[in-house]
Amino acid sequence: MSDSDILSAGPVPEPADSKAIASLHFDPTAPLLDVQELRVDFHTHEGVAHAVNGVSFTLEAGRTLGILGESGCGKSVTAQAIMGILDSPPARVVGGRVLLSGVDLLTLNEDDRRQVRANRIGMVFQDALSALNPVFKVGWQLGELFRKRLGYSRTQARHEAVRLLDLVGIPAAAQRVDDYPHQFSGGMRQRVMIAMALALDPDVIIADEPTTALDVTVQAQIMKLLADLQAERNMGLILITHDIGVVADVADDICVMYAGREVEKADVYSIYDKPAHPYTQALLESIPRVDMKGKQLASIQGLPPNLTQMPPGCAFHPRCRFARQRCRDDTPPLYTVSPGRLSACHFFQEVLDT
C-alpha cells in the first residue's frame, strides 16, 4: 500500500513518523494482519476472567472480516488488544501473537506501538459523539493527526481535514470543519469518525460496532461508505458487530465468537447458507423476518457464561439444543468442516444437516 494518495495534496514535509515505522521491517508478502492464539485475561475481584481465549484469524488487504457475537463475548477486547489500547490493569494479554505484515505488535515497545496506531491501523468507535473530544472543532481534531504525526502546518492540516470530510461525504465540508462534534447529526458524526480513522491512510481499519448507535437507514449509508472506501484503498477491514444482518452485505469472511473463543469461521456465503455451529444457527434464526410475521421469534435461551466461571467442555453447551454428554466433557477443537471453514462443534455435521 502506498502512502502517496493521502499525501498528495500540497507540499509534503517529511513525515515525522516515517523513520520510526521504517525501522520495523514490515514484510509486504506476509499476511496483512495475522492474529494467532490471542489470549486476554482480566484480573478482577471475582477471579481471572478469560475474556479472549485463543482467537486466531487472518486478514488480507482488500478483505473484510466480520467478527460476530453477543455482548461480552470478547469482540471489543480483541480489537483493543490488536490496537494496544487495553486498560491494563485489569486487562493483560497473556498469550498469542498479533502479526501486522509480519511484525509482532505485542513485542514492540510502547513508542513503536504508538507509531503503528493510526499510521497502520485505524479504529472507528461505536459512539462517535463520545469518541470525539467535545471541546474541539472536528477540523482541529482531524488536523491534529497531521500536525502531530506528520508535522504539517496549521494551514496544511486544515486543508487535509476539509479533504477528508469531503471524502467521507460530508456536505459543505469547508464550512463544517469549524463545527463542534455536537453540531453534527449521528450519521455525520460517524462519518467524521471514519475520516479520522482514515486520516493517515492505514492498512487496516477496525470498526467496533460502527453502526450500533445509528438508525437503520443511516446504518446502510455508513456501511456503504466503509465498503466503498475499503475497496478504493484496498484496506483490510475488521467489522465488529452483534448484528448479523449488518455484516451480511459487506463482509467476505465471518468469525463468530462465543465466550472469548471463535466457534465458527467461514466465508460469508457458506455461513449464511448453512451454519456449521449451533450458536451461529441460533443467531441466524433470531433475525426477524418478514415471511415469519405473526410467529414467535426464535431466541437463544439463557445468557452467555460468566467468564470467571466457564462451564467445562464446550462453553455453549448449557444453551445448545444439540448438547450431549461429550459436550460437557470435551472442549471441541476447531474442526475443519471444509477447506477454509472451521467449526468448534463435535457434531457440526449434524448441525449442517438440520
Added chain:
Amino acid sequence: MGSTSPATEDPGAVPTGTPARGPSASGSIWKDAGRQLIRNPVFIVCSLIVLVVVSWALFPTLWTDKGKLECDININRTPPSWFPGTPPPGYDTDLDGYPLGTTTLGCDMYSQLIWGARPSIVVAVVVTALTALIGTTLGLWAGYYGGRVDTVISRVTDIFLGLPFLLGALLFLALLKSQSIWAVILVLVVLGWTQMARIVRGTALSLRDQDFVEAARAMGATNHRIILRHILPNALAPIIVLCTIYIGSFIAAEATLTFLGVGLKPPEVSWGITIAQGQAFAVAGFPHLLVFPCTVLVVTVLSFILMGDALRDALDPKGR
C-alpha cells in the same frame, strides 16, 4: 450522500475544499470563548471592576496623590459630608479632599482603599495561581495514571485536607514568626491546594474512561498529549470556577488572618487591616469605617466570581 468523492483523489491536486475562513478560525477554544465573552454585559462590567481594582494594585499613584502613610490623627474617623447619619459631636464632616472621610488613624479612606488593594490582590492572585498549578498537576496525574501514583497523591492530599484551615494558618504563621506577605502566601498555598487537587482528580478520573480518550490513544497520542490536550481542556470548567471562588476566598482569608493579627501588620496597608481597625468603632457611630472597605471587598470578590461564571459558560461549546 453515501458516496465518496473521487475528485479529491487526483494525485497532486490541490485540496478542493477551500477553507471558508482562514486557518486562524480553526484555533483553540479560547478564541471562541473570547467572541462569546465580549457580548456578555455581566462579564464586561465585572471585568471592568476587576481591571480597576488591579490597576489600583499596580499603579496606586495613578488614582491618588496622597501617600500610603499620609495621615493626620487630628481628623480621624471623620465620615464624609454626604454620608447619612450624624457623627458623634466633636467630629467635623466638612473636610475638603476626603471623599470617603478618614480612617481610624486619620488617613484618607479613599487612598487607603487604593493602597490596600495591592496586598489583597497579590495574595489572592498568587495563591490562586499556585494552588491551581499544584492542584491541577497533582490531580491530573492522580486521576489519569491511577494506581500507585493516585494512592500516594490522594493520601498526601487527605493529610493536608485534615488540617483545619484557620488553626493551621494561625499555627504556621505563629511558627514562621514572619508577618510578611510571602509568609501569608506560603501558608495559604500549603493549606489551599488540596481541594483543587481533589476536584481535578475526580474530573480526570471520569474523563479517563471516556471514549474520546480511548480514541485519542487509538490515534497514537502520547500520555502527555492526552493529559494536556484531551483531559485538561475538558476539566477546565471546574478548575476555572474553583479559581474564581479561590480568589474571592483568599482575599477574605488574607483579611481574616490580618484581622486576627497573624497576617499583615501596620504600617502595611490592606483592606483587612482597615476593616480590623474600623470594626471597633463601626457600631460606636462610625459605620463608614466598615461600610467602605467591606463594600470594596465584597464587590471585588463578587466580580471575580461572576467573571468566572461567564468564562465557564463561554468555554462550554454546548452553551453556544
